[in-house]
Amino acid sequence: MRLFFSTLVLVFLAELGDKTQITGFSLASHGSDLGSIILGSTLALVFSSALAVFLGDKINKLVPQKLIKKVSGCLFLGVGAALIVQNFLKL
Amino acid sequence: MLNLSTVLSTFGLVFIAELGDKTQLAAFTLASSSRRPFIIFAASSAAFFLSSIMAAFLGKTVAVYGSSWSSWLAGSLFLVFGLVVLLAKEPAAVQSAFFAAAKAESGGAKEALKFLNKTGLLNQTLKEALSEEHVHKELFDLFLKRRALFKDNINENEEALNVLVGKLSLRVNLLKVSVDEALDELIRLEQAAVDCYGYILDHLQNNQEHKNDPMIHILTEMVEDEIRHKELYTELRARQSVL
Numbered sequence: 001m002r003l004f005f006s007t008l009v010l011v012f013l014a015e016l017g018d019k020t021q022i023t024g025f026s027l028a029s030h031g032s033d034l035g036s037i038i039l040g041s042t043l044a045l046v047f048s049s050a051l052a053v054f055l056g057d058k059i060n061k062l063v064p065q066k067l068i069k070k071v072s073g074c075l076f077l078g079v080g081a082a083l084i085v086q087n088f089l090k091l
Numbered sequence: 092m093l094n095l096s097t098v099l100s101t102f103g104l105v106f107i108a109e110l111g112d113k114t115q116l117a118a119f120t121l122a123s124s125s126r127r128p129f130i131i132f133a134a135s136s137a138a139f140f141l142s143s144i145m146a147a148f149l150g151k152t153v154a155v156y157g158s159s160w161s162s163w164l165a166g167s168l169f170l171v172f173g174l175v176v177l178l179a180k181e182p183a184a185v186q187s188a189f190f191a192a193a194k195a196e197s198g199g200a201k202e203a204l205k206f207l208n209k210t211g212l213l214n215q216t217l218k219e220a221l222s223e224e225h226v227h228k229e230l231f232d233l234f235l236k237r238r239a240l241f242k243d244n245i246n247e248n249e250e251a252l253n254v255l256v257g258k259l260s261l262r263v264n265l266l267k268v269s270v271d272e273a274l275d276e277l278i279r280l281e282q283a284a285v286d287c288y289g290y291i292l293d294h295l296q297n298n299q300e301h302k303n304d305p306m307i308h309i310l311t312e313m314v315e316d317e318i319r320h321k322e323l324y325t326e327l328r329a330r331q332s333v334l
Contacts, residue, residue, distance in 0.1 A: 004134045007130070007135060011134065011135045015142040019112070021143075028146065029165055030150075030166075032097045032101075034151055037097060037147045038147050040101030041101050041102070041147070044106035045139035045142075046136045046139055049135050053123050054132075058198070065113065072108050072111040072176050077174070078173075079104060080169030083162075086166075087162050
């Protein structure tokens with residue numbers, strides 16, 4: 001069980017301040033409900049790590065890194081812009 | 092209590108962001124070649140759950156105590172992330188090579204084990220050789236820590252490195268060719284790994300700024316391991332041709 005705990009601590013530390021963690025933090029600070037954020041965020045991380053752990057090397061052929069990065073960047077920009085606009089409309 | 096659109100949008104944002112994170116993926120791909128991938132998966136999932144809880148509660152605290160500006164926080168942070176992700180420059184050739192090599196480790200070992208098992212050639216020595224747990228665990232830890240991954244380029248010959256990395260994958264299906272051909276391919280692959288890791292290692296060792304890089308230690312072990320694997324396969328091959 002030492003492997004379990006050392007991995008747990010390591011991954012937790014790796015997540016600290018990670019983009020994905022700050023995403024959850026930001027959405028919560030914006031006002032979305034905690035339960036949904038925790039569920040959505042946990043599922044996303046569990047699912048993506050599952051893909052990597054259980055598919056192993058094959059994941060590189062399935063995941064077009066460059067495309068995903070562009071999609072991710074645009075997604076953040078889009079959501080960010082939407083949230084800012086939402087705030088302006090409330091002013 | 093649960094808002095479906097929030098669940099889905101959080102899921103979407105985090106999932107896509109995570110898939111685009113090369114370091115994170117590389118770490119978990121390595122975990123797949125561990126002897127107990129399920130423990131790593133379970134522990135990681137627990138860590139993700141705890142980390143999500145922490146983030147959500149911290150965010151809620153900020154919202155409660157700083158409500159006038161906190162609602163601007165999310166939007167601004169996301170805009171910044173979007174720009175960072177889109178504008179970040181490509182990782183250095185050496186960094187990419189290291190990731191590629193580490194990923195090849197997890198894939199190649201599995202295929203080799205399957206082949207050796209099927210042909211009855213698997214013995215204790217080979218079994219131990221193929222699950223060099225210590226190196227994989229160190230690499231896994233290193234990727235998760237992220238700090239030690241260097242960013243510079245090998246100035247002279249990026250192309251040479253790319254060629255070496257290109258040779259790091261299995262070119263045939265080990266189960267569909269003759270035993271001799273399969274063993275030859277495994278020998279070739281081990282040598283390709285020695286060449287590639289050795290090339291990166293040389294760069295690290297000849298560079299003052301990388302003097303204490305933990306990767307020097309890991310790469311040295313990896314080179315030694317691959318040399319040993321190659322010798323084991325060569326021995327096996329020699330015995331095969333006598334039969």
